[in-house]
Amino acid sequence: MGETPQTDLPEEEEAFIRAYGEGFALYHHAWSVFFVSHMGDLRRHFGDLDEALLLAAFGLGPVADKRRAAGRNRDALALGGRAVSEGVTNAKRLADVTGIPRETVRRKLERFRARGWVEQDTDGTWRLSLDADGKARVAEALGPLHGAFLRRLARLVVEFARLEQP
Template sequence: MAWSVFFVGHMADLRAHFRDLEDALLLAAFGLGPLAEKLRGARSSGDAGALTYNGRPTGPGWTNAQRLAEVTGIPRETVRRKLVGFRRRGWVEQDEDRSWRIAVLPDGRAPLAADMKAANAQFVARLARLMAEFKRIEAAAPGEAEAPGR
């Protein structure tokens, strides 16, 4: 039950922030490559700070509308239309070869990260509550953890 409460709440938060869950899904797909690289770095160094987006992302991080459509299941034309909207917001940039990546300013900041700051804080708070609930359930007597409403 704790997971369901977390998941539904998080999805509602994303819908409220983006007004369109496809936008959230598409932006999450952008993070798969760079995030996977950051996760490898954090695991090898043991430093969770390697997962932050302070500064220019490492690696190319470029993708295309077709690949994003394949990963998300969103039709390619819809992906392209959304990418153009993201570009207008300053969140993504397009290369001459028509590939896309998260936009990064010369000082290394990503406008998307700044625009997502409140939503990310909300997510972290919700995740902390979930983890606390998991710890409470783990510490409870075996029969108590299965009680309705938990």
């Protein structure tokens, strides 16, 4: 709200920041409805927002790999100033990205392993467990939650587009 747009941002991002500032109440309300509703769903599903955050961070690598494979790496978003890469990670990296203590990350990774969502390699790195079709096993478990997220995200994107219309 009180931030000045950075001049090193792409023009589209600067334009959005200006529009958000000018229509703050409308944009922020739409964002807040999305955010609070989604966080509520996550908390109800997991009972623990750290698990949701950890899974989201865990999935960044595989998704970044798919973006690169689709030729979209030049505009891939970085996290903490670093590009996210590879479908494997470790507890330290996840702790750094999420701010969750490393021991807590390790305990949650063990819970995910017990659910069949992740597996640990002999070198100590972790990766998502895949089914025979190459689909992440966690995706099936979170299918209904993901569907609600997509519908809510679609409403947010459409509302933002409406707000940008004169």
